[in-house]
Amino acid sequence: xxxxxxxxxxxxxxxxxxxxxxxxxxxxxxxxxxxxxxxxxxxxxxxxxxxxxxxxxxxxxxxxxxxxxxxxxxxxxxxxxxxxxxxxxxxxxxxxxxxxxxxxxxxxxxxxxxxxxxxxxxxxxxxxxxxxxxxxxxxxxxxxxxxxxxxxxxxxxxxxxxxxxxxxxxxxxxxxxxxxxxxxxxxxxxxxxxxxxxxxxxxxxxxxxx
Amino acid sequence: xxxxxxxxxxxxxxxxxxxxxxxxxxxxxxxxxxxxxxxxxxxxxxxxxxxxxxxxxxxxxxxxxxxxxxxxxxxxxxxxxxxxxxxxxxxxxxxxxxxxxxxxxxxxxxxxxxxxxxxxxxxxxxxxxxxxxxxxxxxxxxxxxxxxxxxxxxxxxxxxxxxxxxxxxxxxxxxxxxxxxxxxxxxxxxxxxxxxxxxxxxxxxxxxxx
Numbered sequence: 001x002x003x004x005x006x007x008x009x010x011x012x013x014x015x016x017x018x019x020x021x022x023x024x025x026x027x028x029x030x031x032x033x034x035x036x037x038x039x040x041x042x043x044x045x046x047x048x049x050x051x052x053x054x055x056x057x058x059x060x061x062x063x064x065x066x067x068x069x070x071x072x073x074x075x076x077x078x079x080x081x082x083x084x085x086x087x088x089x090x091x092x093x094x095x096x097x098x099x100x101x102x103x104x105x106x107x108x109x110x111x112x113x114x115x116x117x118x119x120x121x122x123x124x125x126x127x128x129x130x131x132x133x134x135x136x137x138x139x140x141x142x143x144x145x146x147x148x149x150x151x152x153x154x155x156x157x158x159x160x161x162x163x164x165x166x167x168x169x170x171x172x173x174x175x176x177x178x179x180x181x182x183x184x185x186x187x188x189x190x191x192x193x194x195x196x197x198x199x200x201x202x203x204x205x206x207x208x209x210x
Numbered sequence: 211x212x213x214x215x216x217x218x219x220x221x222x223x224x225x226x227x228x229x230x231x232x233x234x235x236x237x238x239x240x241x242x243x244x245x246x247x248x249x250x251x252x253x254x255x256x257x258x259x260x261x262x263x264x265x266x267x268x269x270x271x272x273x274x275x276x277x278x279x280x281x282x283x284x285x286x287x288x289x290x291x292x293x294x295x296x297x298x299x300x301x302x303x304x305x306x307x308x309x310x311x312x313x314x315x316x317x318x319x320x321x322x323x324x325x326x327x328x329x330x331x332x333x334x335x336x337x338x339x340x341x342x343x344x345x346x347x348x349x350x351x352x353x354x355x356x357x358x359x360x361x362x363x364x365x366x367x368x369x370x371x372x373x374x375x376x377x378x379x380x381x382x383x384x385x386x387x388x389x390x391x392x393x394x395x396x397x398x399x400x401x402x403x404x405x406x407x408x409x410x411x412x413x414x415x416x417x418x419x420x
Contacts, residue, residue: 053310053350068309071302092281099278100263102313125335140263 004029007050007058009036010205011118013110013166015057017069018076019202021161024195025080033204037118069165070098073158083158090152097151097159105141108133109166109173117172127174134175142180149189156190164190168198214239217260217268219246220415221328223320223376225267227279228286229412231371234405235290243414247328279375280308283368293368300362307361307369315351318343319376319383327382337384344385352390359399366400374400378408 004022008015008031022029034040034056042054050058051067059066059075066072077084085091112130115121141163144151151159166173167187177184190196214232218225218241232239244250244266252264260268261277269276269285276282287294295301322340325331351373354361361369376383377397387394400406 052354053314066302068306070309071306074305075302092276092285095284096278096281099280099309099312102309103317104263107313107317126339129336144262 002028002030003061005032005060006030006203007032007034007056007060008203009034009056010200010203011036012056012203013106013169013199014055014069015203016168016199017162017165018057018059018072019199020164020196021073021076021083021158023197023202024161024193025076025082026195027076027080031203035206037206070095070102070162073098073162077158083156083161085157090157093152094157094159098162100137100140101159101163101165104133105137105163106165108137109175112175113166113169113173116174131175134173135179138175138177138180138183142183145182145186148186150186156193160186160190212238212240213271215242215270216240216413217242217244217266217270218413219244219266220410220413221246222266222413223316223379223409224265224279225413226378226409227372227375228267228269228282229409230374230406231283231286231293231368233407233412234371234403235286235292236405237286237290241413245416247416280305280312280372283308283372287368293366293371295367300367303362304367304369308372310347310350311369311373311375314343315347315373316375318347319385322385323376323379323383326384341385344383345389348385348387348390348393352393355392355396358396360396366403370396370400 004027006015006018006022006029008019019029019031036056040046041051041056047054050065053067055067057067057069057072059072066075074084076082085094108130112127112134115124115127115130121127150156151163164187167177167183168191170177214237216225216228216232216239218229229239229241246266250256251261251266257264260275263277265277267277267279267282269282276285284294286292295304318340322337322344325334325337325340331337360366361373374397377387377393378401380387
């Protein structure tokens with residue numbers, strides 16, 4: 001059994017945040033596929049044993065189960081000395097963007113994609129509302145990336161690995177990514193890093209999930 | 211001028227998270243009212259000088275401007291030694307709940323309240339969707355609080371102060387709070403703490419904002 005086990009699925013950008021970190025750090029990890037589309041994360045058993053919040057990712061390491069991608073990223077950065085903060089100001093800046101990601105970027109983008117791609121609702125007032133919020137968040141990211149290589153400046157950190165979580169799903173997102181050139185350049189920069197893989201390469205997907 | 215200045219408004223539960231912490235810690239702070247309802251947080255000037263994310267709260271202290279309520283809470287806990295973690299496991303548990311709050315609880319509850327109370331959209335497919343998500347998040351909180359006094363067990367931490375951010379707005383939330391008795395008892399417990407105040411008492415509100 002690998003040192004690190006990650007409950008995940010290829011469709012989850014939140015799980016991807018953790019999977020990409022594990023892979024970029026070259027850690028010995030294995031995915032444990034979760035049947036999200038048949039409700040596995042929301043069962044009493046999953047909630048009791050793995051995560052009361054009913055979500056992936058869950059990381060098992062050293063007898064511990066960690067949940068919330070931001071916590072997992074921070075844990076792995078501390079353990080490996082990779083992609084973490086060098087001082088307190090950086091640490092706060094990293095958390096600031098991880099919180100923005102959770103509250104504004106992922107919260108709108110992931111939900112929009114879920115409704116369109118998996119729940120197959122088609123265009124509704126809800127998808128329209130979520131898309132407007134996602135675009136607002138993407139504008140903030142694009143503006144921030146102008147003149148920067150990574151979120152903190154010249155060095156890739158877990159803030160980047162959190163924020164890119166859903167951004168490689170391309171057309172599945174149903175937002176005009178081409179409108180955000182600074183963001184696109186940043187995504188290419190991370191994609192060029194040794195060990196980078198797409199979420200669907202890194203984690204198993206549901207047979208009919210897509 | 212007070213040592214701590216907080217850009218905020220009474221209608222913002224996110225600003226309340228920081229304001230409540232400042233008040234419970236007995237720190238010398240003053241609110242700087244932001245005219246959110248006339249778009250002040252989204253102006254070029256506000257974004258350039260205070261927060262590129264276009265949001266409150268912003269905390270000024272010691273020549274620094276801090277944003278994101280989770281970062282502000284963590285900063286103040288470190289500085290004062292109050293409501294923070296005692297070890298690494300606690301630290302992770304605190305961040306886990308602050309992230310859940312940002313991603314699932316506040317993200318749905320605050321947006322729902324905004325649409326109904328301030329944007330006056332009435333009931334729409336969007337408010338229905340957000341209410342269902344808010345109720346899911348509240349169920350998780352209620353279940354977690356069963357048999358616990360505070361989020362981490364017996365001691366109030368910044369995880370509690372983050373999660374209660376919107377929960378004292380009562381009827382404004384348009385969710386059935388009475389369905390969650392363990393959560394209600396926890397809210398009463400925090401309300402009973404010395405120095406507790408309601409968001410509308412702690413921060414100035416817009417004249418016609420409510």
